[in-house]
Amino acid sequence: MNERKTKILYSIIQDFICTGEPVGSRTLLKKYDLGISSATIRNEMSDLEELGFLEQVHVSSGRKPSNKGYRLYVDKLMKPKKITNEEKKYIEDNLLNLDLFDLENVLKSKLSLISRLTNLACVLKIPPVIENSIKSIEFIKINTYNLLTVIITNEGIIKSNIIKLNRPMDYETITLINKIINDHCISYKFEDIDFELVYESIKCLNLDRNIFDQLRMILHNLFMHDTEASYYFEGIDNVLSYPEFNSIDKVKDLVFFFNNINRFNDLLSCDCIDNIQIKIGEENSVEEAKNYSVVLGNCVRNGKILGTIGIIGLTRMDYAKIVTITKFLIDFINRNID
Structure with a gap:
């Protein structure tokens, strides 16, 4: 894919992440310095749709990113965000006050922190005590x-x-x-x-x-008695605040999804030890999660997974911000736990 198409796709994804509204050529022309005409933008958008990176909701509407588009964005186009000094201080102040020997309490506190900083739903999986x-x-x-x-x-x-x-x-x-x-x-x-x-x-x-x-x-x-993994949830109501959940049926589907704990063992399957894993839409093995993206990270000691954090949100989540915050928190925990 050439540089022009890449730039247009990046701009569409950035805009859709912020607004949740399909993006048209006029929006791109006004908001982004692409250096090309509206007609050229429309032609490039049509090509990107044929390539599977964009989807058109209605014939007369603009486009939105497909799962394939988000995957290219996450793998190749996403620009890392730096954690702000305020966020860093907020995290360290909250975690340094904890007894880092009490791992379960530390991980639960971390879950709450990520939920507040990302405004998304978070799930913690702790392996069975057995x-x-x-x-x-x-x-x-x-x-x-x-x-x-x-x-x-x-x-x-x-x-x-x-x-x-x-x-x-x-x-x-x-x-x-x-x-x-x-x-x-x-x-x-x-x-x-x-x-x-x-x-x-x-x-x-x-x-x-x-x-x-x-x-x-x-x-x-x-x-x-603890022969199964334990699951803890934070911030489910954060997801409901997005305009995509303005219908009662979508709310019911989301509540049903989070109440079905058996699904989360597969959803939170994360084999990466030193990095963050992102599952987008249909990449999730759980049927009810195919409209969402999940960012996963493991807390590890001596090569063994102590707990897995999953951040769950719409596929238009702010991946760069979420990955940065999650990685900072996991690295902080892994450095400080006994």
């Missing part, structure tokens, strides 16, 4: 008959529960229990822990069996 191993278990004395149990997984998931005591326990015994249990549990997945061996090791401390049984149940509930 795939995690134990990083540490700690008993903390709250009062005479209650211990706080804090469990941290190797992927930064933090869970806490209360264990009830039948009789008081001194700090020295609690410290010893912590050491024995961690010696037998650190780096193990739940199904690989030899719980009878753990019990035999602490039995010499003359503890009630119910302490051990409560811990085992807490670990079981944490690891074995």
